[in-house]
Amino acid sequence: MEIWLGSLLNVLSPVPLMLVAGGVLAGVMLGAIPGLNSPMGTALLIPFTFAMEPANGLILLTAVYCGGTFGGSISAILFNVPGAPEASVTGFDGYPMAKSGKAGKALGIAIMCSCLGGIFSVLVMSLISPQLARVALSFSEPEYFALALAALTLISSLGGDKMIKAFIAGCIGLLAATIGIDPMTSIERFTFGGDALMAGINFIPALIGAFAVGEILMTAEAGVKKTGETVTKVSTELPKIIELLRLKWTILRSAVIGTMIGILPGVGATTAAFVGYSEAVRWSKHPEKFGTGIPEGIAAPETCNNAAAGGAMVPLLTLGIPGSATTAVIIGGFLVHGMQPGPMLFINQPGLMYSLFIAMFLANIFMLFSGVIVAKLFSNFRKIRYSILGPCIFVFATVGAFGISNDMFDVWVMFVFGLIGYIMKKFDFPIAPLIIALVLGELAEISLRRGMRMANWDVSEFIFRPIGGTILLITCITLIFTIYSKMKKKPNVLAGEISKT
Amino acid sequence: MLKALLKSEVIISAICAAGALYLFFETKAFGNLNVYGAKLGPDIWPKLILVSIMALSVGLAYNTIKGVLKGIIPASDKIQFSAANLRFIAAAGLIATYLALLPLVGFLVLTPVMMIAFMYLLGEKSKTWIFSIPFVLTIGVVLVFTKLMYVPLPRGTGIFLKISHLLY
Incomplete structure (x- = not known):
């Protein structure tokens, strides 16, 4: 208790408080600009921490991390260009909501849910870090496969009335995820003899292309005046208590999922957001409304990705294993101050650990204010005519795609997926399944193949594991139920009938 | 059928x-x-x-x-080429040309040209906006990404490389 109080007093002194506030603001801004993200921002800030007290330096890095995880959702909601990979799913419902004139509300939900998700994970992290880390380490390939499969079954719900089209889109995404060198055998797949495709397709340029460039091409074809998009003044509206209560189960479920997934080493906030969204769809009474701009579609991924950010600190602090890209960078922050993250840190530097927990808690509170400020700054761009805004978005999309690995190939991937996105939109194929499958495809395939190898080709090893088997069972039941209910509800549903109204 | x-x-x-x-x-x-x-x-x-x-x-x-x-699904309409199709082809062509020329001409020189053309294509009428936003945005992006974040945006070759070196 004394250590807790000491840490609290330490963090509440002026310098750490300023570092938390400044770090969160910088993180939100970095996250909001496509092409810049929290791993990059955290890495760039490490040299600035050299001259600081170790605790202050680490507080700054974790604050940037928290802010950056949320920041990406601002541009995802306003322009359909996610500023960071973990905000990819937020655009599914955030952008349609913004298009319908409720951008302020969408931003408010994103900010509040990010804050709540982050606070939940920090509380969990500070209370039961070592125990959670042990559970996470018991996850093996069958559990990862079950997790990926559970998220992929979301495709059946996302298609709405166009289930076959959604499955085709999902299969194309899965196929795109196989491009490149097979991680298990090093065989080239669908590279057609070239070097460019060897590393596979990065999903961020694909996502930017399918959503942002596809939208620009659609608007160019329709003509700006004919799109009917109303550009109104945007001011962030934080959700009222009653609105939050309506979302309570979505938020709670997503916070738990996000924290748990965040704890799994190497999975991270992006997968957490996809899984959180898929579970929100699965548990919803109106799954067909997802993708049209509903609060649950924003609350789920935003709660999840920020909860995962906190969760990812658990393996870092307790085992010294990074749970995500940014936490890997934060390890560098520990090392430059002569510390090795891991169980010994709790024994040797308990004050530092608790200071970090408190700083992350405060960072999530500060995120409410920083989020509103940055959202207001960015929302001013929405007042601009699309004939001006469209080319600006395209420039940011290009720089965002290029900045991932400073490679023009990624920009071409963005363009190709832009054309694919245009075709899909034009012929009423849902785009979300394509992206979800592209993100989760490798995890599903490799965990299946590795798991089968580990189990000596015995399928029952996948089914009879307590956690993996339960996830698979729930997935199968919900998939069968979804398909059955759709076929029963509408005989023509499998026709992929177009409902262009 | x-x-x-x-x-x-x-x-x-x-x-x-x-x-x-x-x-x-x-x-x-x-x-x-x-x-x-x-x-x-x-x-x-x-x-x-x-x-x-x-x-x-x-x-x-x-x-x-x-x-x-x-008769549950309406039959296809007549396929006809319209001005909208032309706008799409022009936009896609403009993007493809921009991406193809980017390594040769560089971000600093090519981006304002592309943006001006794109704004015209999307029907922007205000010349003030057309000839200000592309330059302001390009310089802003170049400064933020190359000076602050060390993202090496394409510089182009030959004379364009020299122009790019003036800024980054």
């Missing part, structure tokens, strides 16, 4: 199925490895996906044709 066959869903299904069939044959190149991971080799997962695409495409085409013949 012809109207049903010309329905966009049927055409797209045919393209998807044909593409999947072609790629299915490509998977033969992955080989049947008799090494670690042989039972679920590198070809199994793609083959599974490609077969699914073919089956789903056939299903989509069949249901669409059936729907058109029964």
